[in-house]
Structure formats: C-alpha cells, structure tokens
Amino acid sequence: MTSLLPTEDETMLDDMARGFLSEAAPVTHLRAMRDAGKTFDPDLWAQMVEMGWAGVLIPEAAGGSGMGHAAAGILARAMGRTLASSPFIPTAVIAPVIFQAAHDPRHEETLRGIAEGKHVFALAVDEGPKHDPENTKLVATRAGNAFRLSGLKTFVRNGNAADRFLVLAKVDDQLTLFDVPSDREGIQRTEMALVDSQDTARVQFLDVELRDEDIVGEIGGAMAILRPALAAGQAALAAEMAGLASGIFDLTLGYLKERKQFGKVIGSFQALQHRAAKLWCEMEVTESAVIHAGRMLDESPEDATLAVSLASARAIRTAALAVQEGVQLHGGIGMTDEYDAGFYMKRAQVGAEWLGDYGFHAARVAALRGF
C-alpha cells in the first residue's frame, strides 16, 4: 500500500483546499447562513464544482477529476476544519460510487452531470434514530409495470437542496435502490431544524409512482451497490470529523496561548498543557486511521470495510473529545453563541450519528476482528 504520508499532489490539493475554504467558507460563513435561515449556498458549491471537487471520484473520461478517495478525504477534512456547508459527501462521494457500482451505461450522463454541478444528491436511507440500512421498512408496492411508494425517510442530509433522492426501499421484501427526482409528484420534504444548522430533511412519500428506470442496479441488488458507497461516505465523513477536531483544536490552542488569568497565559498551566498534548496525540492517531481508510478504498476497496470502520470509530471519539475539551478550556466564552466553539460541538454531534454511530462501527470492527 502507498505510504500514509501525503503525496506531493495531495499536499498541493490540501494547501489549495484549505486556502480556498479559509477565504470562502470560514465559520463566519456558516454563522451568517444560519442567521439568515439558509442551509445551502449554491455559489459556494458552484466554486467547489469549478475546482473539480464534485468530480473527485468520477473518472476523467466521464468528465470528472478522478482524484480518488484519499483526495476526497483531504477535501472533506479541509471542509471539516472550517465547518464548510456543502452537499459534498452525498453528491460527490456517495452518488458517484453508487452509479459506478451499478455498471450501467445509462448512468454516464448522471455522472457527467454530477461532475458539472448539475445535480445535488441526497441519500434517503434512514428511517429511525439510528443508521440501519439493512433493516429498511419502507415498501415499494408493485402496481402494474410500476411501483408505488408510501412512507417516511428521515435524517436526509442535503435533502432540501437536492434535486435527486437515492431512496432505499423494499420490493417483494428485497432491498432495492431508486434514483428519484425530488419534484416527483407525491414527494414532500420538510426541513429538520438540526442543532448543526445544516441542510437536513424529513422526506414523506405519498403514493409516489416509481418506474422501472428509476431502479439503480437490480431489484434486490441495493446493498451490493450501496455498501461500497456507504463505505466511501463513511470514510469521507471520518475525514471531515478529523478535520473538525483539528479546527476546534487550533482555535483552542490559540486561545490558550493568548488568554491570561491570574496574571499568566493560561497555556502555561501544566494541567492544561497535558490535556492539550493528550488531545493532540489522539488526533495524530486518528489521522493515521483516516488516511489509511482513503488509501484502502483507492487500492483494495473490497477489503476496506475494517479500515473504514476503524477510521469512523476513531474519528467520532476524537471529535467528541476535541469539542468537549475545546468548549471547557475556553471557559465562559466557549459557551456563548457569538464564539465559534459551539458550532464545532453541534456539528460533531450530528457527524457522530450520520451513516453509523460509534457502536455501529465498533460492532463491525468486533465482527471483523473475531471478537
């Protein structure tokens, strides 16, 4: 496997992404969106598309930049650092893997469209408080040559901005994946006011008609297509969480070096030094797992499950520690809405649930490691 050190290309990509985001999408940008009641910034997304981010997993032949999963992780990580808002993971990571896994020339146009920024995708998989795709209850009933879908999907990230939903449902008791335009008759989406102020929808299907051509892959073939896509999404999310951890850490470290109490810079207090050092160690160790997951997805995707869940479990725990320590070490100011720390805490909490929580990933590690 390629070394876990960044390649030259990766270092350049990282520098570029960080530079762009610190200008175009710092935390103040998220704050301004929230205060304006907005959850999607089409201009920001257009710029990301322009830079080839939407096509990061799409081959150059299909109009993408074909940079791969490690690169997607670098972008997600950079976005995590500043809490940039975008439909990157569902649209640029999950959807492209799904359409490529389906091996159907029909999807070439969609892939090209994603790379060109024509589509925003959302994944409508979850139905309850925990990520559990294998236990999907939603049923698509056969009706002549078509299907009728009635029921609810929840926790649909980017579901309000999306023009296409990837919907998991059962046909004849077999998990089947549908690609449905969001304006199909009978689809109602409502904004969920999540703590992290990101675009998230509850999607109600009221006797929606689905056609044969909406099926991605085959009837009963959803998980074969979805599994690698979820793995890719989880790895990118882990990278985003690792980035989030380093974002709040830098904010906190800066504060510790500047804030004075009892006549001394508080960063000189040994107890706080040791806590900062421990947190940094956790971040370094998580970083390795996150990079490794990206490399595995690029180099042996069929063996990557353990690597992905390892990265996810580590990233969830590390981000939680980073935001908890971050808010506490800031003292009172960390509790105020006008300071940025709270935004990190809220996003970390949502990231710890989406696409599988710690228990989900730890259980997968346990199974794969023979526990």
Added chain:
Amino acid sequence: MTSLLPTEDETMLDDMARGFLSEAAPVTHLRAMRDAGKTFDPDLWAQMVEMGWAGVLIPEAAGGSGMGHAAAGILARAMGRTLASSPFIPTAVIAPVIFQAAHDPRHEETLRGIAEGKHVFALAVDEGPKHDPENTKLVATRAGNAFRLSGLKTFVRNGNAADRFLVLAKVDDQLTLFDVPSDREGIQRTEMALVDSQDTARVQFLDVELRDEDIVGEIGGAMAILRPALAAGQAALAAEMAGLASGIFDLTLGYLKERKQFGKVIGSFQALQHRAAKLWCEMEVTESAVIHAGRMLDESPEDATLAVSLASARAIRTAALAVQEGVQLHGGIGMTDEYDAGFYMKRAQVGAEWLGDYGFHAARVAALRGF
C-alpha cells in the same frame, strides 16, 4: 437509614483498628511474611480475635461482639490500608452469616468457636477463572446415607490455613453447601502462588466422604444461605479495596510532597495536582457507596444487593485507578520491589477478581436498575 457519617462508636473503632494495624501489620509485615514464604500469621490473627474482630458479626449472646456489617467494613477498610494479612473475610464475615442464615442450633458451637478464634474458615466456591457460584459443576454423588465428592475448587482464599471448608457442590443437580474439616480424608490442598502473596489454595477432593451432618441448611438450599453471606463478604471486600486505595493514595501523596525534580517538589506541578485531586474525588465517592452498603446490610439486608454491587463496582475501579496512578506517579522507585507500591497493585488485582469482578457487579446493577 442511619446517616452515612460514622457514629461515635465507629470513629473509635476506626481509630483503634488503624492504630493497631499500623503497629502490628504495616506493609513491612506483609513483606517479611512473603520473604519468609509465609502466608498466615497466627499471632496477628489471635490478636484480632482478642479484640473481638472474629466475632464482629456474631451476637454477644453467642460469644461475639455483634458490631455488625458497618463495623466489619471499618475493620476491613483499615486492613486494606496496610494490606494486613488475615482470614478475616471468610472467617469473620462470610462464615458467621452462613451459620446464622441456616437457623440451626447445631451451629451455635461453631459460631462461638469462630468468635473465640478456634476456627479458620475458607470458602470453596470457585471452579474457574471467574466467580460464578450459580454455575457450580462439582457433584456430590449419593452413596448410601452419605455422599462422595470428587473434583477441584480453586482460588480458595485462606485455604491453606483453614481448618474448615465451606464447599459448594451439587446433590441431585441441586446446589448444596457442606461444612467440611480440612483434614477429612481425600482432601488435598496445594498453595497457589498468587501475585499478592496471600494464602490461597487449590483444593482437590479425591472421593471425599461427606455426611448428612456436613450439610449446612438443606439439600438444594445453598444459595438462600450463601447469597447473604456472599453479599456480606463482597461489602467487606469493597471496604478493604477502598482502604487499599486510600493506603496507596497516602503513600503517593506523601511522595509527591517530598520528591524533588528539576529543582521543585513534584507535588507542585499542576498536572500532578489535578490527577491527585481527581483520584481523591473518586475515593470520596466510592467511600459513600461502601459505607452505604454496610448500613444497608445492617438495616435492611434483604434489599442490600444493589448497594453491595454498587460499592463493589466502585471499589474495584477506584482501587485500580489508585494503584495505577500510584505506581506511575512514583516513577522508577514505584517499580522496585523494595518499595511498597507494588504490593498494593498486586493485592488490588486479586481483590478485583475475588467474589466477583467489575463485570459481575455491573451486570447485577444493570439488572436491578432495569437496564
């Protein structure tokens, strides 16, 4: 319930016990015994008997001092502080509860004998690596009017000094408790060289004859008698572990106040101060649970299970933290055999297994609390 503060009598008992043990059984006493290859000091035990400790749970009418479980906890706690070696828990705590729970006038003589120091009891319950009395496999086969016992008991604390074994075995698939002299034909005991250098035996039963009168209670009645006795033993052990934690803590705190490095007393380093403070908090919280368990056993023993497992779970975790922090904060000297810290670490490890480990007690708490 009586307040969790010590009564005046309890304070006096505590002062007396601590004073006696710091003279008669400091850690150097344990060290000397170990170096001499000894695990039982009959003289020390005789002095404890003299002070009424063997009869702490035996009514005055039966020759005991009848001080009760809270008092037993105070004694065990004091013994834990200096790692005093004695058969106190099996002989003075577990056996008396067993014989009183059996409600049989036959046992009055035994109780009187315990209070007078005539007997050393050992509990032969465990058969595997984990405490699990309900799953006892040892079988006492009926043979005419008697029973024949063949098999192994392990982790029998004080099993080499004991003149009587309380043996749990199955008769017709029903758990039954036997009180057997250790010199009964066919009983072979071998010393287990445990890390904590305390008297512990592996006891082999080679076609041992058991008679009707060896049964305590009834055939199939073992657990009804054993359960309150084990609870009493567990509470006393929790108290011993809490005492052990405070013993190593005091040693460590003393070292931190005295040891200099980089030209400063290391106890002035803030990171070490916070660790000492956290450990002290854990000890204080555990202390409450330990006292509460003693009070519950004295005042409503039938409801004491939760209180006992709460105290045990807390004490196991707190003692583990105290010895780990203690050894680490001592640096190199804590690793040497000539220093006392290692003795605390080894005893804590054994105490964390005997009569139920953390998982045993946490599972019981979970069941009782509706998890």
Added chain:
Amino acid sequence: MTDQGAQQTNEEFRTEARAWLEANCPTEMRDADNSEESVCWGGRNWSFQSDAQKVWLDRMASKGWTVPTWPVEFGGGGLTRDQEKILREEMASLGARVPLHGFGIGMLGPALLKFGTETQKQLYLPPIARGEIRWCQGYSEPGAGSDLASVQTKAETVGDNYVINGQKIWTSYADKADWMFALVRTDRDAPKHRGITFLLLDMTSPGVSTRPIRLISGRSPFCETFFDDVEVPRTQIVGEENRGWDVAKYVLTHERAMISGGRTGLTGGRPLASVLEGTSDPFLRAQAVGCDIDMMAMALTLERYKDKAKAGSIGDASSMLKYYGTELNKRRFELMMAAAGADALEWNGPYGSLPTDWLRTKANSIEGGTSEIMLSVIAKRVLEMPS
C-alpha cells in the same frame, strides 16, 4: 434557633408531613418535573404558569417548607436535618415539585444567616422564603474568568451611599431578577482579596441595565449587567466593608454544592435505563451502566456531605461535589444524546428540550468555578499540595 420539630420523633414527623403533603400538594404539581423551565423562581415579575403553581408555593411558604431548615422567625420551617431529609423523601415519593427555586434560597440566604445583621435578616429573609423577591449574583466580570477576586467594578463612598460604576458578566437571569448580591471594589490600594465589599442592590435602581447573552444552546440564562452611577445605601453591605471576599467564598461553597446536585438535577430527568430502552448497542449500554453506578454513588455522596455540612463545615471539599457532579452530569447527557440518536439532533424534536439541556450542561463545569479551579482548590486546600 426555634426548633419546633425537636419535640417530635422522626417517624411522627414523617407521618405528619406525608399527610400534609397528600392534602395540600395540587395534582398538577405531582409530576416530579423540576426542570429549569417548569420550576417556580418567584419574584415581583413572576408569571405563575398555573394556579396550581401559585397555590403550591403559598401553601409550602406558609409552613416554612420552601426553606425547611431556616429558623421559623425568618420564614423557615425550623426543621432538623433529619426532618428535612424526611420531607424531601416524602415529596419525592409523591412526585411533588420543588415549590420554589433560586439564588435567594440556595446562596444568599445561608450567607445572610451567617453574616447578616439582625435587621438584614428580618428585611430580606422572609421575602426570599415566600418567593417575593428574586435574586441574582453579580460576581464575574468581563475578562476575569476564573479569577473572581479581580473585581474592577468600583464603589465610591458619597455620603451614606456608594456610587457604583462598572460591568458584570454571567449574571444568571439578571434580566428577570429583582435584587442582586454583588462584589464591588471599595479599596483599590489593598491586596486583591482585601478591597472587595459584598453589597445588596435593587435592580430597579437608576443606572442599572442588563443585556442577555445568547448561549450555544440558544437560551439566554446569563446576562451582562452594567452600572452607571448607581447609588446604593451603605447599610446594604453584608459583613464588613472590604471583607466581602469572606462572604463571597461562603456563598461559593453553597453554590458549588447546589450546582453539583440540585440545579443540574442529578436525580431529576429520565433515568438512564429508560433512555436506553430503544437501543441494544452493547457499547452504549456498558457506558450507561457505568454512568448509572457513578450517579448512584454521587447521590449518596451528596447526602453524606449534607450531613457533614450540618455537623460542621465541609469547606473546600465542596469543590469535590461541584467538580464530580457537573462532570458526571455532562457524561449523562452525552449518553442520553447518543442513546436518542438522530431523534435528539433536532431542536424541539421528539425529545423536546434534550438537545438544549445537553448543551446547557456544558456550562455546569464552568459556572461557579471551573472544573480546573475546583481541582486546584482540592489539591491545594484539601490535599495540601505545595505551590
């Protein structure tokens, strides 16, 4: 102290208390809901959320049971510590809400009982007991953070008054309070801890203004408070001039004990086991059982320390209660959030105020002395570790 209860046995008292509560606690007040939103804080501007809330307050106040252990002459119940414990047990078994909540009861009252003049006690304690005056605490100042003694708000003597100028921050509910107990600097030349005075002031005095601070939870329980030439009679000093730090420290001890168990509701809220009902995640369960164990042990510790406090002073050991209680409460809410999963991520979603309450707990280990300060206090004053 008038101690009417002393003639009764505890069991007699229990019987009597149970009967009285049974007869007098309105049904609506028997839901055991002591969340910050549902309890009665009292004060001049209080809007009772229901008739039942008012009836319950009035009846309890008439018995002196809003402040059960205060002397009867100052509006208290004159109960012994044992009786108070019994009263709380009986209230809990009925599910009765706490009738009145606030900083007057928990913090200022005990300080007045210890440091106040007879006149001050007569003047201020009974209205606190009846919930007529709502108090706030004016300690922290911008930039001072944990260094509470670095008070900059100045009080200059002009005749019989002080004239106060400066700014406070983190004043809990200053916008809703009637009066404030505040620390002001009355001697700029004295050593830091020696030029501070503890003052009581009416929030309607000319020159007092407040501005709520929005927190990460979206709520604004704290304010900034500004003083612009505010006149306060010098008779409203508690304790001696320039010796306010002693009073403040005493109040802090009570505040810490209060935050550790009372206000953050260690025993309130849904029990962890019920929150976990929907999940079979073994990792979460293991952590939750561990947290439950620690919570039970902490509840016992609060009882033990209340008894200790009654028997003498617990002094700086209250820092342990504050540290452990607030850190544990944060852990509990993290677990509840994890157990509830995506359902708890929505403001006002299926779990109601859970996400708001979760974020609120993060302040527990900062307000009233940070966890770091508590640990340093324990190390230095309890364990006597060197500086």
Added chain:
Amino acid sequence: MTDQGAQQTNEEFRTEARAWLEANCPTEMRDADNSEESVCWGGRNWSFQSDAQKVWLDRMASKGWTVPTWPVEFGGGGLTRDQEKILREEMASLGARVPLHGFGIGMLGPALLKFGTETQKQLYLPPIARGEIRWCQGYSEPGAGSDLASVQTKAETVGDNYVINGQKIWTSYADKADWMFALVRTDRDAPKHRGITFLLLDMTSPGVSTRPIRLISGRSPFCETFFDDVEVPRTQIVGEENRGWDVAKYVLTHERAMISGGRTGLTGGRPLASVLEGTSDPFLRAQAVGCDIDMMAMALTLERYKDKAKAGSIGDASSMLKYYGTELNKRRFELMMAAAGADALEWNGPYGSLPTDWLRTKANSIEGGTSEIMLSVIAKRVLEMPS
C-alpha cells in the same frame, strides 16, 4: 550509502526475500515469539537457547538483515525503507522471529551512524549487526529521575584517558552487557546540558560493577552500575566533548520510538479477541474492542511516523509515539488480566508469564522518559505552548 536494493522493483525484492526466508528460517524460529525471554540479545556471553537460534542469527547477519537499512559496509542490508517494510511483512507472514534484539541495534547504532567517526563506525557497527557485542545504556542516576541532564557521574581527564567515578541506575541488563554507552559530566562549571559527554566503555574495565534491581514483577531487567576509578580512552567519545547531550537526545528519540511499538510488542502477543474467547462479559468486551481499535490505529501511526522519520526527522513528535504506545500497552495488559481472571493471578499459572509481563508494562511509561515528561515535551516543543 551503498544501496544494492535500488536496482530491484519492490515486487522483485518481495519475491526474492520470501524465497530466501522460506529457505533459511529454521522451523523453530517460525513461532512469532518475540517476547523478551525468547529473543536473542547476542553478546559475548550469550547462551543460545537452541541451535536454530544461532543458525537464524548467523544467516540473517550474513544478509545484513539484522539491521536491514544500515549501509552494507557496516554490516547492514542497505535496504530502502520500502524494502525494509516488505522484509518485515514477509517475516511476519512466515511467523519468523526477529533474529537479534538490543540497544546496539535500536539506539547506539543510529547515533553512531550520525555522530560517530569513520573509525568508530568501522569498529563498533559490524559487531552490533552480527550480535557479537551487547550494549547497555548508562543515562539515569540515583535521585535524578526524569531530570536526565542532572548527570553527576564525573569523568576527569588524566592523559589520554578519562577516569570515571560515580553511579548509574536503571541500566537495562547491565549485568549481561559487554559495553555501555554512558553520559558523564566532563565540565562541572558549564550549564547543566553543556558539560556532558557521551562515552563508550567496556563493562569488563577494572572498577565497573553492577547490582540487579528487583522489580515488582519479580524480574530484574535493570541494574545499578558503579564506577570506581574506571579508565576510558578519550577516543571513545561520540560527538564532541561536553556536547554529549545532543547525542543523548538523538538516542532518546530512537528509544522512545522503540519502546512505543517495538520492545513492548504492540503487535506481538496474543490478540485481544482470542484472550476474550472464554468470557461473555459485555463490559470487558466493550473495552477490549475499544482497545483493539486504538491498537490498530496506533500500529498505522507507527508506520506513518517511520515513513516520516525516513523522509526527514520527526523530532519531538516521537514523544507522542512513546506516550501513546506505552499507555495503550498498559491498557491492553490490564484487559488481558481481567479477561483471564483468577487464572492470571498465579505466577507461572495457566497464562505463563502474563502476570509478570503485566507488571513489566507498568515500567513502559516510566523508562526512557515518563508519560508526564512526554506530554510536557509535546506541549512545549510540538504545540509550542508557553512556559
């Protein structure tokens, strides 16, 4: 550097290495047992535990694969970092033991390659590579603890020699070592870090004596070492006189990396999952899975940092590897002890040396720089927090 491997592709090298190992590694050396008791430490007085152990050492030394990345001229294999990784992978997949272990390979060798004169390299490196000389490290002194620079052992210049007097402590296996690399004070008037010299000395020199220290595990891997007018030629200085601290720091970096993963065997020993086979305790399982996750992530981190070190210096970040690796190893052994229950409480019981090894891990976070020192190094030098 002679780099014979550079002409091969990595895959060619893998094929060749696999074939050679398959052909040359004795069956008895394929049990993956790299415990401190089973590995070969070499040296003048080494008693091979089996013929196979000797054969394996000789064969590997002849390829230069006891020190795969050292230059061929000094007895190394001249491999690239990638090739070394491949070699280790192939050894692991065969279960081949590490052929040689010790402080010469892991600590002194790298320092000599960087600071040694050409003569010193020629003289000392090849015998290290062949396992002919066993080294020990003479840094710590009684009472100095973590303050390594407070060296009191004095070296006075007499002609072409130093005459050394003083005492060292925590010298690993000094009683079994042939030579020592030591820090001695050569200038008492200079600032603490500026009067120290890094010296190589023969343990058979007149005036050297050792005394083993018994540890809580019952083993004695460390000694006290005494110097009584020991004469050492001044040519045996490594680096410059009075500048030994630079060499020592460089060695410490290697030591820390070694302790973090290598010596304590993060990847060695029974995997946690198999230890847990006998138990269904959900609390233990939850902790063990968490520990396993951290161990895998740490193993990846060691790889990443080895690559970093090859690409440049990792400097003080090695403190992270030392801190995290040793604390994790302690956690792992606590879990193994808990999983094994009463069976692990017996010295030489059903789990063999497990209790001894468990107690041994407690020294990991002390030797070579305590965890506390590591955290302070990270805070000050990596995170640049103020003093």
